[in-house]
Amino acid sequence: MSRMKKRKMVKWSLLAGVTLLLTACGSGEATNKDSVYELSFNIQVPSTHKFHTEVVEPWAKLVEEETEGKVKVNIYNSGALGTLSTAYEDIQGGVYDIGYVSPSLHPDTELFPLSIGDLPFGISDPFDSTAVLKPFMEKYMAESLEEVIPVGISGTDSYQLYSEDPVETIHDVKNKKIIASGYQRVDLIELWGGVPVSLGLEEIYTSLDRNTVNQATYTSIGAVGLKLYEVSPYLTKIDMGNTALLFLMNKNSFKSLPADLQKLFEDELGPKFETMNSELYSSASENAINEFDKAVSEDGGRVITLSEKDLQSFKEPAKVVWDDWVKLANDKGFDGQEMMDFFTKTLEEEGLTLPY
Missing domain, CATH: 3.40.190.170 (Bacterial extracellular solute-binding protein, family 7)
Structure with missing residues (x-):
């Protein structure tokens, strides 16, 4: 698959991230002050991190410009509203509106299947994370998430x-x-x-x-x-290998936005955020x-x-980890071998190889 096609696929992932930004901190709906919707975006890194300076901050400015000041994104650094280990529950509960989760930190939730993306020496590039994990997510997790809207899936660098x-x-x-x-x-x-x-x-x-x-x-x-x-x-x-990043938005927060703003985030702002994230981690x-x-x-x-x-x-020891993932999936009621076969087949289609 060409790099351009991968970038188009990655746009799907970030769509969710942008949408998440529209929710009000702790309210489960976007805060509307004097006709301005304020959205809380919780990130785990400090303001000096490139994810802040080259992705989140410029994207927040873009949101304000493209919505003609109707939407303001408030960024909370260094996990001020919650740590990465509680991110999934925090987004579900509306502690903040937009955020990202690492599925491997939530193995006992419905996010478990996506932890396959963090298997050691598997995926290293965020464009590959989107290309491999998006079809996997659509096949095995299409209806399993509640109270959140998946806005996209990408990844970090290796x-x-x-x-x-x-x-x-x-x-x-x-x-x-x-x-x-x-x-x-x-x-x-x-x-x-x-x-x-x-x-x-x-x-x-x-x-x-x-x-x-x-x-x-x-x-x-x-x-x-x-x-x-x-x-x-x-x-x-x-x-x-990298860490898969699933961008999520509180469902009530998204639904509380006017229809025209929802469409703007879905069609333009979300894809832009995803592209910015993937290009940063892929190239830098x-x-x-x-x-x-x-x-x-x-x-x-x-x-x-x-x-x-x-x-x-x-x-070489990574093979044990990959085999153990299949066993754990079976224990959780999935067909672990089927999921692994689908995953490795997609890896090979993307030109990636197994570490063992």
Whole structure:
């Protein structure tokens, strides 16, 4: 599939994200003050993060311009209205109007099927996340979501490994405390012989700075946004896969908007937001790695590229995680093997390969 087609597909994902912005914080409907609809958009990163500066903030300005001031998007940084671990419940309950969720953080909800998108060394590019997960979602989750409107599905850039000491072989992670999000990455780190630690994004920097953890898995764009180069001078380029991002809007919030504004968000503003998000995470990751390298090189830090043999030693345990996903899906009442077959077939159609 061409990159242009992928971008068109990605537009579907962000459509939801834009729609979410229209809801009022904590009300379950868009706040209307003097004919201006105020929408709360909760994001987990600080105002210095590229997701804020290059996606959310310019998009909020675009919303105000395109609606001629009828809609104002209020951005809440650093999880001010709720953490990523409670995002799904918060959006359902109208704590805020628009937000995004990582399905792997909600394995006991109806979002579980989408956690397949976070399987290690599976999907690394957000355009691929849309191309692979949109048909998967339509096939297995078309009628399972309640109180929310899916506005789109995309992803982050790929996760790398950040450390206080160089990581050049799998032996360098043995018995190390490693920050990880999503149960698949947690399981993988245990298979490596490491000790996974689950923390919120807002705790990554502090934990590395205080040496309460030794290493962290995080995206290259996110690492620069959090300035991890200040506390973790080594980046091992491992490309262990990205995090699927499902953009959601509280259903009541969307329905409370006038019909013309709903249509504007669906036809123009939503797709624009999705495109901005996917283009950021697809194109800027290498620049972020270079920026990290430049920031740490003067103090002896560096970006480490593994040999194919050493990289494969990190990849091989992923097969256990993929097999365990099928078993867990079966335990939850799904046909796990059928879902996996559909997923891997779509991966192959998109030109992606399995890690094992």
